[in-house]
Amino acid sequence: MITNNERIRIRRQMERRIRDVVAERRRARLLESPPETPASDPADPSHLTPA
Numbered sequence: 001m002i003t004n005n006e007r008i009r010i011r012r013q014m015e016r017r018i019r020d021v022v023a024e025r026r027r028a029r030l031l032e033s034p035p036e037t038p039a040s041d042p043a044d045p046s047h048l049t050p051a
Contacts, residue, residue, distance in 0.1 A: 002010075
């Protein structure tokens with residue numbers, strides 16, 4: 001049986017690996033696709049605020 005500390009360490013390690021993979025895929029996607037206008041980026045909320 002694994003201890004609580006081991007469980008926390010394993011979870012953090014998995015989360016770190018997932019973040020690394022997500023960041024790598026995001027970089028690859030940005031490199032292969034042409035840059036879009038910032039207003040069309042759904043992660044950028046700046047186009048939602050009134051000017």
